[in-house]
Amino acid sequence: QVQLVESGGDLVQPGGSLRLSCAASGFPFSSYWMYWVRQAPGKGLEWVSAINSGSTSTYYAGSVKGRFTASRDNAKNTLYLQMNSLKSEDTAVYYCAKKPYGMGPQDDVGYDTWGQGTQVTVSS
Numbered sequence: 001q002v003q004l005v006e007s008g009g010d011l012v013q014p015g016g017s018l019r020l021s022c023a024a025s026g027f028p029f030s031s032y033w034m035y036w037v038r039q040a041p042g043k044g045l046e047w048v049s050a051i052n053s054g055s056t057s058t059y060y061a062g063s064v065k066g067r068f069t070a071s072r073d074n075a076k077n078t079l080y081l082q083m084n085s086l087k088s089e090d091t092a093v094y095y096c097a098k099k100p101y102g103m104g105p106q107d108d109v110g111y112d113t114w115g116q117g118t119q120v121t122v123s124s
Contacts, residue, residue: 002011002026002113003113003115004114006022006117007022008021009094009119010033012121013122014087014088014122015085017083017086019081020080020118021078021079021080022034022078022080022115024077025077027075029077031101032053032099033099034040034051034070034072034079035051035096036094037097037114038068038090038093041091041092043091046063046092048068048081048124051070053074054058057070059105063089064090068082069081088121091121093119094117094119094120097113097116098113
């Protein structure tokens with residue numbers, strides 16, 4: 001079945017770095033746009049980044065642009081999120097997600113698959 005499994009979340013000090021991973025299975029990962037979404041405590045879901053199938057296009061929320069970098073290894077069916085210069089407001093559960101085939105970040109279509117999430121806590 002279609003599955004996304006995140007890992008890499010941790011407690012980190014402000015200014016620190018983390019790399020999240022998302023292992024995908026059950027679908028042709030290399031053909032899909034992939035997304036990172038987060039949910040901070042007591043807040044709604046926030047889209048973080050999108051990356052196209054060939055890694056030629058990436059998009060970021062303004063709150064993370066210049067600090068976070070999405071990447072993927074299609075040979076390993078794995079999505080990554082490198083997070084640098086972390087701030088307390090980056091504290092959240094981070095999810096990787098996908099939309100139906102062919103749907104990009106501009107398409108008003110919801111995500112059809114989510115991972116279980118990984119907790120990132122930024123605190124001194």
